[in-house]
Amino acid sequence: MVQRRASDLHGGLGVGVGVSGGRCIGSRRPDREGDGEERLRRAGKRREAPSSETVGERRREGEEDAVGVGVIRYGIVGVGMMGREHVLNLHHLREEGALVTCVADPHPDSLALALQLHRSLLHHNNNSSPPPQAFSGHRELLDSGLCDVVVISSPNMTHFEILMDVIHHPRPHHILVEKPLCTTIEDCRKVIEAAKKRPEILVQVGLEYRYMPPVAKLIEVVQSGTLGQVKMVAIREHRFPFLVKVNNWNRFNVNSGGTLVEKCCHFFDLMRLFAAANPVRVMASGAIDVNHKDEVYDGKVPDIIDNAFVIVEFDNGSRGMLDLCMFAEGSKNEQEISVVGDIGKGEAFVPESIVRVGSRKEGRAGVVTIKAEDKRIKYDGLHHGSSYLEHLNFLSAIKARGSGAPSVSLIDGLYSVAMGVAGQLSIEKGRFVTIEEVLTG
Numbered sequence: 001m002v003q004r005r006a007s008d009l010h011g012g013l014g015v016g017v018g019v020s021g022g023r024c025i026g027s028r029r030p031d032r033e034g035d036g037e038e039r040l041r042r043a044g045k046r047r048e049a050p051s052s053e054t055v056g057e058r059r060r061e062g063e064e065d066a067v068g069v070g071v072i073r074y075g076i077v078g079v080g081m082m083g084r085e086h087v088l089n090l091h092h093l094r095e096e097g098a099l100v101t102c103v104a105d106p107h108p109d110s111l112a113l114a115l116q117l118h119r120s121l122l123h124h125n126n127n128s129s130p131p132p133q134a135f136s137g138h139r140e141l142l143d144s145g146l147c148d149v150v151v152i153s154s155p156n157m158t159h160f161e162i163l164m165d166v167i168h169h170p171r172p173h174h175i176l177v178e179k180p181l182c183t184t185i186e187d188c189r190k191v192i193e194a195a196k197k198r199p200e201i202l203v204q205v206g207l208e209y210r211y212m213p214p215v216a217k218l219i220e221v222v223q224s225g226t227l228g229q230v231k232m233v234a235i236r237e238h239r240f241p242f243l244v245k246v247n248n249w250n251r252f253n254v255n256s257g258g259t260l261v262e263k264c265c266h267f268f269d270l271m272r273l274f275a276a277a278n279p280v281r282v283m284a285s286g287a288i289d290v291n292h293k294d295e296v297y298d299g300k301v302p303d304i305i306d307n308a309f310v311i312v313e314f315d316n317g318s319r320g321m322l323d324l325c326m327f328a329e330g331s332k333n334e335q336e337i338s339v340v341g342d343i344g345k346g347e348a349f350v351p352e353s354i355v356r357v358g359s360r361k362e363g364r365a366g367v368v369t370i371k372a373e374d375k376r377i378k379y380d381g382l383h384h385g386s387s388y389l390e391h392l393n394f395l396s397a398i399k400a401r402g403s404g405a406p407s408v409s410l411i412d413g414l415y416s417v418a419m420g421v422a423g424q425l426s427i428e429k430g431r432f433v434t435i436e437e438v439l440t441g
């Protein structure tokens with residue numbers, strides 16, 4: 001057995017950033033703030049992204065930026081792997097008005113890496129905007145008044161508390177919360193109830209696989225009716241094991257909600273979309289068979305499953321099947337999706353970015369292969385451009401000032417968690433689990 005601790009896996013970065021009790025770090029130096037010459041020099045170079053103090057002034061005056069787009073100020077809560085991915089995506093949306101003004105994370109190394117990333121992006125673009133203000137906790141970030149939108153990209157088990165604090169904060173902040181919405185159905189429900197009382201706040205759940213070009217293309221094909229009435233949706237994810245995370249939070253069901261919630265909520269969300277129906281019951285078989293068995297954290301061996309088959313029945317009679325394997329690095333594609341209707345069949349392959357569409361009438365000879373791409377994507381990142389499109393979509397909902405609802409709602413978030421919870425329970429109990437059972441339990 002290998003005894004591992006967070007410090008073994010993440011230590012040694014040697015970045016000299018100190019954080020204590022909500023203290024603000026990485027903030028602008030007063031001498032630069034007060035230096036009129038310096039401010040002008042910086043303003044002259046500020047073609048690509050306005051500084052946060054300018055943004056603050058603009059927001060107060062209700063002005064718009066040089067390209068006629070109102071600046072939307074973002075705060076990122078949790079700047080580990082995914083939080084920094086959000087920083088990068090928002091950087092590529094600066095011409096659309098996105099600007100990261102603050103970040104919050106209790107882990108000094110993550111904050112340091114986020115600020116370092118910001119510096120390298122500015123250097124790359126010959127831009128001298130000040131760094132985002134850095135906080136050790138989300139409450140200080142909210143109280144700073146520095147942002148209009150909060151992106152929650154902290155570990156799954158922290159989503160609930162942070163969501164509730166953002167929703168209850170006197171100052172309204174729009175929210176993009178990473179999947180899964182929360183780790184339990186009870187918490188998801190409480191968030192939904194709280195959000196109902198703040199209709200001025202837009203909340204989007206980060207189920208971004210919907211935006212991957214081949215998946216989006218297949219959704220379009222299905223929704224056009226080309227395949228007829230959808231009867232079967234099969235999603236195979238064959239990939240590498242879970243990555244190492246800060247303090248190894250993803251190694252335990254209690255933190256992540258379990259593999260079928262943490263990872264597979266994406267696929268349950270897609271199944272619901274393709275089936276255009278809600279789930280009724282779930283049967284699953286899965287185990288931890290290969291990965292993480294030689295790892296021990298604070299005396300505990302990880303309990304997250306690394307493979308499963310999950311069957312989902314929907315209320316319109318269609319069926320879904322998930323085939324998950326997390327020790328399948330030897331795969332050409334990470335995701336293979338097949339949707340079969342009573343007229344035809346569609347398939348999507350990621351990362352090949354190919355969609356195939358055929359019909360029963362024309363058979364194999366009639367199968368068409370489409371290369372899926374989305375020219376709007378300016379940054380592919382870790383998820384084939386889907387995070388970029390997710391942000392683009394949310395940004396336009398925000399700019400629509402309430403007339404455009406976020407495309408992935410809290411209810412979508414709830415169902416994707418409920419299907420995962422039902423799958424986890426089914427594995428534990430060895431029987432079908434109804435969605436009603438988990439929604440009302």
Ligand SMILES: NC(=O)c1ccc[n+]([C@@H]2O[C@H](COP(=O)([O-])OP(=O)(O)OC[C@H]3O[C@@H](n4cnc5c(N)ncnc54)[C@H](O)[C@@H]3O)[C@@H](O)[C@H]2O)c1
Binds near residue numbers: 077179
């Ligand atoms: N959309 C996707 O496909 C996708 C991919 C990866 C991760 N995620 C989600 O993103 C979230 C973060 O995952 P990650 O891979 O970046 O993990 P990570 O461990 O790399 O980063 C998490 C960061 O959050 C910080 N943190 C911990 N508690 C916090 C708190 N209370 N407030 C603020 N920050 C806190 C940690 O110090 C760390 O820096 C998770 O919810 C995960 O499920 C989504």
